[in-house]
Amino acid sequence: MAHLLHLDSSADPERSRSRALGRTFADAWLKANPSNTITYRDLHARPVPHLADASLHWPARLRPAGSHPPAEAEALQTELIDELVAADVLVVGAPLYNYSLPSTLKAWIDHIHVPAVTAPFDVETQPMKGKAAVILSSRGASYDAGTPTADWDHEVPALSLILGSALGMRITVIQTSLTLADTVAALAPQLDRSNAELAAAHRAAAEAATLFGTSAAAASA
Ligand SMILES: Cc1cc2nc3c(=O)[nH]c(=O)nc-3n(C[C@H](O)[C@H](O)[C@H](O)COP(=O)(O)O)c2cc1C
Numbered sequence: 001m002a003h004l005l006h007l008d009s010s011a012d013p014e015r016s017r018s019r020a021l022g023r024t025f026a027d028a029w030l031k032a033n034p035s036n037t038i039t040y041r042d043l044h045a046r047p048v049p050h051l052a053d054a055s056l057h058w059p060a061r062l063r064p065a066g067s068h069p070p071a072e073a074e075a076l077q078t079e080l081i082d083e084l085v086a087a088d089v090l091v092v093g094a095p096l097y098n099y100s101l102p103s104t105l106k107a108w109i110d111h112i113h114v115p116a117v118t119a120p121f122d123v124e125t126q127p128m129k130g131k132a133a134v135i136l137s138s139r140g141a142s143y144d145a146g147t148p149t150a151d152w153d154h155e156v157p158a159l160s161l162i163l164g165s166a167l168g169m170r171i172t173v174i175q176t177s178l179t180l181a182d183t184v185a186a187l188a189p190q191l192d193r194s195n196a197e198l199a200a201a202h203r204a205a206a207e208a209a210t211l212f213g214t215s216a217a218a219a220s221a
Pocket residue numbers: 010011012015016017018019094095096097098099100138139140141142179180
């Protein structure tokens with residue numbers, strides 16, 4: 001049996017591609033092993049508040065003298081970190097908003113990335129080390145290598161840095177681009193590519209869920 005933490009952050013409950021990819025992943029996860037389980041968190045429908053106090057970036061023993069973060073905020077942070085650490089695999093629906101993360105997803109990151117708790121600082125703690133993190137990236141336009149906008153996506157690099165380098169997770173990026181090709185006239189000539197990328201992303205999501213859902217279940221058996 002293996003446990004998945006599934007996050008969504010798209011503000012579009014109807015047409016979201018990252019939400020659809022997440023559903024494909026979750027379905028294949030449960031099929032991979034009938035005893036696999038899922039915790040689902042919709043960061044748009046039920047947003048995590050902004051970090052209440054900068055001192056929450058640290059465990060209590062490293063906080064500046066005299067800092068007293070609100071107990072309620074600290075309890076929420078503990079809940080979010082416990083929820084993450086309980087997971088064998090993390091899947092994150094990650095729409096590109098203003099070349100960056102949706103603010104709802106960033107608020108979650110601000111709570112769970114805590115030096116000396118989830119990332120190394122003065123102690124080598126990395127409870128998520130070696131676990132898989134799957135980023136389901138959906139982007140209205142395209143940012144192809146060799147084009148002038150190649151490095152305009154600041155979401156996937158930031159998530160990879162935090163979940164991969166800081167938390168030590170193994171990152172898989174599944175991407176669907178040109179999602180606006182069916183609504184924005186200027187992108188319409190690229191509709192075939194958009195559809196092909198989406199279909200490939202669904203296949204990749206199902207494959208990753210089957211692989212991680214089987215191997216993580218075997219590892220925890
Ligand atoms: C607030 C907002 C900002 C956006 N900013 C960008 C952007 O910077 N670059 C881009 O390619 N698409 C941008 N888009 C389009 C989304 O990336 C695109 O619609 C994507 O499919 C959203 O993911 P979803 O389908 O999972 O909702 C933006 C959409 C919204 C709602």
